[in-house]
Amino acid sequence: MNECHPNLLTLANELLEVILADDSLDHRHLLAVRSTSRRLYSICMSSKLWKRKALTRWSHWHNASDDQCDWYEIYKKRHQLEELLRKEINLIAYKCHDEQIITNDRYDGIDRIVTGADSTVIVPSAIECLEEFLDANKWNKLTMRYYARLVVKYLSHCRLQDEIQAFLALPDWKQSPELVTDHTEAERILLTINKVLFTELNYHCNCDNYYDEKNVSIDKVLESGYGIPLTMCAIYLAIAARLGVHLEFVSFLSHFMLRWPCNSSSTNETERFKYIDVLENGKLKTREECLQMISFRLHRTLEHVSTKELLCVAIGNWVNELHRSIPYRDSLLQLVHALNLDLILNPNDQSIRFMYLYLLARVKAYDIKIIRDTFEKGNHGFFQMTPQHQRYLKTLVKKKYEKDNTMEIIKLRSEYPQVKFKIGDILLHKRYNFQCIVCGWDSVCDKGEAWILQNGINQLSQGKNQPFYNVLGADSSERYVAQENLETTDRTELIQHPELGRYFNSFSSKIYEPNEQMHKRYPEDCSEVGL
Numbered sequence: 001m002n003e004c005h006p007n008l009l010t011l012a013n014e015l016l017e018v019i020l021a022d023d024s025l026d027h028r029h030l031l032a033v034r035s036t037s038r039r040l041y042s043i044c045m046s047s048k049l050w051k052r053k054a055l056t057r058w059s060h061w062h063n064a065s066d067d068q069c070d071w072y073e074i075y076k077k078r079h080q081l082e083e084l085l086r087k088e089i090n091l092i093a094y095k096c097h098d099e100q101i102i103t104n105d106r107y108d109g110i111d112r113i114v115t116g117a118d119s120t121v122i123v124p125s126a127i128e129c130l131e132e133f134l135d136a137n138k139w140n141k142l143t144m145r146y147y148a149r150l151v152v153k154y155l156s157h158c159r160l161q162d163e164i165q166a167f168l169a170l171p172d173w174k175q176s177p178e179l180v181t182d183h184t185e186a187e188r189i190l191l192t193i194n195k196v197l198f199t200e201l202n203y204h205c206n207c208d209n210y211y212d213e214k215n216v217s218i219d220k221v222l223e224s225g226y227g228i229p230l231t232m233c234a235i236y237l238a239i240a241a242r243l244g245v246h247l248e249f250v251s252f253l254s255h256f257m258l259r260w261p262c263n264s265s266s267t268n269e270t271e272r273f274k275y276i277d278v279l280e281n282g283k284l285k286t287r288e289e290c291l292q293m294i295s296f297r298l299h300r301t302l303e304h305v306s307t308k309e310l311l312c313v314a315i316g317n318w319v320n321e322l323h324r325s326i327p328y329r330d331s332l333l334q335l336v337h338a339l340n341l342d343l344i345l346n347p348n349d350q351s352i353r354f355m356y357l358y359l360l361a362r363v364k365a366y367d368i369k370i371i372r373d374t375f376e377k378g379n380h381g382f383f384q385m386t387p388q389h390q391r392y393l394k395t396l397v398k399k400k401y402e403k404d405n406t407m408e409i410i411k412l413r414s415e416y417p418q419v420k421f422k423i424g425d426i427l428l429h430k431r432y433n434f435q436c437i438v439c440g441w442d443s444v445c446d447k448g449e450a451w452i453l454q455n456g457i458n459q460l461s462q463g464k465n466q467p468f469y470n471v472l473g474a475d476s477s478e479r480y481v482a483q484e485n486l487e488t489t490d491r492t493e494l495i496q497h498p499e500l501g502r503y504f505n506s507f508s509s510k511i512y513e514p515n516e517q518m519h520k521r522y523p524e525d526c527s528e529v530g531l
Contacts, residue, residue, distance in 0.1 A: 009039065016043050021052050027079065047071040054078065059135065060128035081122075082129045084113050089133075089147045096147075097502070097517040101336055101360060103367035107154050114155070127155055139494075139507040143515040146501025161344050168308050168345075180244035183262055187284075189243050190260065193236065194282035201225065205232055205279050216317045229255035230314060232278040247276065249305040253294045255279060256305070275302070308345055315342045335359060343370075350383035357396060366400035413524045416443040419467045420483060423525040424504065424512040427471065428489035429481065436479070436486075437495055437512055439503040440470030440522075447480065460484060472497040 008016060020030060020043065030053070034044035043049070050071035055061075058078065088109040096102045114122050133141070133148040180186045197203050206215050206226035214220040214227075218234060221227035227235070233256050237247045247258045258276040266272040275285045290302060305313075315338055339356040346352055353374050360367055371393055378385030413419050421427060425438045445457060445464035457464050460482055467483040474495045494507070505515040519526040 008033075009037065013039075013043055016040070017046065017049060020044060021049055023056055026057075027053060027075065045072055050075045058128070058132055060131045078125065078129070081113070081125060082132070085110075085126060085129050085148075085151070086133075086144070088113065089144060089151060092151070093143055093147050093515070094517065099365055100363040101333060101365040102150060103360060103365050104154070104370075105368045107151070110151055110154065123155055123159060127152055130155075141505065142501035142507070143505050143517075144501075146499075157340075164311075164344060179246050186245045186260070187262070189245050190240065190276070190282070190284065193239055193243070197236065197239070198281035203227075203232065203235075204281075205229055207279075216314070228317070229257070229278050230310075230317065233258050233276075234314075236276065236278060236282065249310050250275065250302050251305050252290070252301060256310075257290070257302075259302070259304075260284075312342070312345055315345070332359065332363065348377060348382045350378075350389075354389070354392070357393075361396060361399070364399075364403060366396050366403070368397070368400055371396055371400075408521060410520070411441070411522050413522075416467070418483075419443060421467075421469060421486065421488075423514050423518055423522045426489060426491075426495070426510075426512070427469075427486045428491070429473075430485050430487055435474040435489065435491060435495055436471035436481070437497070437500075437504075438469050439472055439499075439518075442468050444468070445482070457482065472499060472503070 008019075011019075020033065030044045030049070034041040047070055051074075054071055054075045091109060092102070092106060096106055099106075110126075114126050130148045130152045134145055134152070180189065203225045205228065206212060209215075209226075210228060212226075214224060216228065216231060218227075218231050221231045221235065233249060237249070237258060240247050245260065247260055250257050250259045257278070259273045260276060261272060262274045263272050270287045273287065275287065275290050277283050277285055277290075287302060294301070336356065336359050339352055339359065342349070342352050343356060353370065357367065357370060357374070375385075375390075375393060377383065378389065413422065419441055421438050421441070423438055423440070427436055427438060428434070429436060444466065445452060445468045447457075447468075452458065452464055460466075462482070462484055469481050469483065469486060471479050471481055471486075472495065473479055474497075476497055478499065500512075501515075503514060503518050504512045506513045514522065514526045
């Protein structure tokens with residue numbers, strides 16, 4: 001009697017599809033199965049099957065296609081894009097481990113991935129892949145998630161740059177949505193905005209503390225209800241635009257105002273516009289009422305301010321406020337980003353370019369793209385390039401080369417027995433009572449004399465001749481702390497620090513596991529935590 005040996009081919013096609021669609025099987029299993037027979041090949045190449053695999057594997061889709069598409073090709077392209085991004089992020093992590101600011105030239109590999117194809121499709125798809133990385137286990141693959149977040153910011157910045165340039169290229173009348181044509185209705189809308197914004201929500205211009213840094217950021221103004229005339233006008237204009245009323249920024253003696261074309265058919269300035277003064281809770285004024293407020297007129301008083309001019313002023317305010325707190329790292333980063341945005345609006349402004357390069361150099365970062373572009377623009381006469389400017393740019397290129405070709409320092413704890421703590425240790429600051437994680441150490445203080453004097457290091461019992469540790473504080477700070485000010489702790493609170501992924505790959509069982517870059521620099525420290 002012949003024995004029957006059951007196998008996959010004895011099952012119906014419908015049952016085979018159910019088996020192959022199981023979540024425990026990924027694309028590698030399907031590709032292996034499809035090579036066994038023509039029948040299984042046909043089933044494994046089903047678009048419906050690949051759609052299920054794709055939607056199960058990835059949750060972020062900016063445009064989920066219908067069943068008419070070839071989902072095998074969609075899956076294949078998405079998988080290839082993800083692998084390219086993963087490889088490039090690992091390369092960025094390797095090259096930029098010591099960099100406080102990652103300059104745009106470090107993202108050349110990302111640019112190569114998203115260019116050469118339809119950017120309107122590939123960039124959103126790339127961001128979706130990166131968002132999948134960010135959605136991974138919160139305490140796993142911290143380094144991948146850290147750099148994926150930076151790449152998302154970079155791609156978003158590039159897209160924003162394109163959108164700003166496209167928006168500024170439009171005429172003013174195309175920068176506004178569909179308008180309310182009934183002037184009586186439009187005025188009623190403006191009076192309602194005044195009532196809600198200034199009376200019910202109590203928004204006001206912060207005249208008592210005009211130079212508070214929170215006044216120049218719209219998100220902070222929305223939280224506090226206080227701002228400078230520029231930010232208050234921007235909020236007012238945005239609300240009016242949503243409600244169909246077109247307003248424009250105008251310059252005034254000491255602050256910005258808005259104007260409303262209440263009678264657009266008139267050619268008389270006095271009859272054509274009414275002006276909105278946010279300093280007086282949005283009061284509608286005529287041109288004559290505004291001019292009576294000042295004893296003399298300056299050039300362009302009550303004249304229209306273009307979107308580009310307005311953005312330049314807003315960024316200038318931001319830069320000025322950040323200058324006040326330049327010693328702080330976060331402020332320095334924001335200042336660099338502000339100047340980068342300013343370069344989008346004013347690409348031929350020499351002072352902005354050199355200020356941007358100077359600030360980067362302060363943290364030993366060198367944007368080779370901007371350096372080369374500055375050379376080219378200077379040589380083509382966009383601005384005057386002095387010999388001093390040329391020498392400075394050449395110095396930056398030299399420092400960039402030296403930095404990229406410097407051998408990484410390897411630190412062995414066995415050579416420094418005085419170093420008590422290792423990478424990943426959770427410690428407590430004796431004086432300020434906050435938890436922190438060790439992310440680096442020096443056998444003696446590695447700071448200059450100015451820093452030592454400013455922080456009173458010589459007043460410590462062991463002074464500067466003791467180990468110092470780079471630590472990530474539970475208060476999101478980064479500090480350089482003397483060994484005598486630190487001690488071990490039994491407290492097991494999780495420390496969520498924005499820079500955690502720069503140094504550590506995961507957290508488990510009360511242990512922060514150093515990433516590959518830290519393992520190379522501190523091999524003995526990392527071997528003790530089981531890496």
